[in-house]
Amino acid sequence: MNQTYTKSQKIRLLFYILIPILITQIGLYAMTFFDVMMSGQYSTEDVAGVSIGSSLWTPVYTGLSGILIALTPVVSQLVGSKQSKSVSYSVMQAVYLAVTLALVILIIGTFALNPILNAMNLEDTVHRVAHDYLIALSIGIIPLFVYNALRAFIDALGQTRISMIITLCALPINVIFNYLLIYGKFGFPELGGVGSGYATAITYWLIAMVAILVVVKISPFSTYKVFREFFRISWKEWRALLIIGVPIGLAIFFETSIFSAVTLLMSKYDTVTIASHQIAMNFASLLYMMPLSISMALTIVIGFEIGAARYKDAKEYSWIGISMALTMSLVLSAILFLFREPVASAYTKDYNVMMLTSHFLIYAIFFQISDALQAPIQGILRGYKDVNVTFAMSLVSYWILGLPIGFIFAKYTDMGAFGYWIGLISGLALGAIGLAARLRYIQQVKYKKMV
Known part of the structure; x- marks a missing residue:
């Protein structure tokens, strides 16, 4: 990455980093998407089972892998402050930590x-x-976590296109193995929805191996000599990563686990309702990839600027990113409203599931504005290495306020399952308001004298 001097240069650099991240995130998400969609074409019971399995796995994975996101601002600030010799050591410690978490x-x-x-x-x-x-x-958990650590290193250098290429190459492999193992084609066993789990695990191993080769063989990553020396485990370095990473991971866990909690509460409904809810949530997660990708890009550029003590530039990047996310959320919300029934039909052939899913997708529209605010701000605060308030805000807004609100609407009104979505929307909105206040404090008070 290079220093930027004008707003147009900043927008170009942010897009240069953002677009590959977005494609990568959609690619990673698409693995789960195809698991659910192709299982849905197999049977309603299989899509319900895979959706529930996915909803249980997602908060655990995103929460613990969120700890590894700490490596991104660490490396960005090391590079920004010209401390390149320390990068390899930090990356190797993150890899050790990734294996341990898995x-x-x-x-x-x-x-x-x-x-x-x-x-x-x-x-x-x-x-x-x-x-x-x-x-x-x-079967694929260990390589997946190793890949996440290496991706954090790759992205921190601004080389987000590499992660994109790895993911895009892996996606068709995932789809092919889904086809072979779900439906039992070309002599492979017919495993139904379970086959998609094996297909995804195989894909995780492939992307991890490719990432290792890239880091070792391709410039500029090879210049940092990662995997050239296997350092001893450093509890001090782990502690430094965990101080930043645990609040990030917990914040992500509280946000994603609320959706799993809702799935548990909704298990009292019939299979059609469970399948419809999970399909709608699956697609809402796809739309979330836009603000999430902007968030990840902002962590990189702001970490780089903070490391170089260019606080005014970091603030300008913040507002560019937030404005971009809000604009895109309006566009995506309009698309979702207009095409909610075709979206539902892509997941299932069951008419009842399809129609109920289209109703759930109306509620998903209201996720977009809150996500467009809270996700970029989370990324900005990570770039500043300010993570503890985000963690606390996630706990309060989602679990102490959002979930009880959803329970009340579901149990004591005639909204039924839709009441839980009201709770989720409320939690997201409250979280966005709290994070906006924290960002204002960081930029207007904590860093004001430094600008």
Whole structure:
């Protein structure tokens, strides 16, 4: 990355970093999308099972992998402050941490998976598919976390196109294995929705191996000599990463786990309602890739500017990013409203599921404005290494306020399952307001004398 001097230069650089991140995020999301969609074409029970398995896995994965996001501002600030020799050491420690986190998930999952699924009182077929899907997916957890650490390093250097290329190459492989293993084509076993778990695990191994080769062989990454020396584990470095990463991971976990909590609460409804809810949530997650990608791009550029002590430039990037996210949210909301029924039909052939999904998608529209504000601000604050308030705000807005609001609407009004979506929308809106206040404090008070 290079220093920018005008607003137009900043916009160009932000887009240069952003577009590959967006394509990468959509590609990673598309793996889950195709898992759900192709399972839906197989049967309603399979799509319900895969959707529930995915909803349980997503908050765990995003929360713990969020810890590894700490490497992005760390590397960005090291590069911005010309401390390049420390980069390899920090990256290797992040890789060690990634493997450790993956092993922790596997150990806990061994004991916790069945009790969680049993508590949901699912139909037998849905229970079996969800369980076996997660077991299959677990084969790829270690390489997935290693890839996330390496991607944080790659992206921190502003080389986001590399992550994009890796993901785009992996996506068709994921779809092909889905086709072979879900439907049992060309001599492969017909596993239904469970096959999509194995397909995704295979893909995770491939992207990890490619990322390692890129970091070792291709410039500018090879100049940092990552994997050339295997340092001893440094508890001090782990502590430095965890101080930043744990609040980031917890904030992401509180945000994503609220959706899983709603899925658990909705398990009392019939399979059609569960499938419709999960399909609508799956597509809402696709739309979230835009503000999330802007958030990740802002972390990189702002971390670089803060490392170089260019605080005025960091503030200008902030407002460019937020404005961009708000504009895109209006466009995406309009598209979703106009095409909600075709979107629903892409996931399922079941008419009842399709029509109920289209109703849920109307509520998903209201996610967009709040996401367009809170996600970029989270990325901005990470660039400043200000993460603790974001964590607290996520806990309060989603769990202390949002979930109870949803429960009240669902239980004590005639809204039923839609009431939980009202709670989710309320939590997102409250979180966005709190984060906006925190950003104002950081820029107007904490860094005011430095600008």
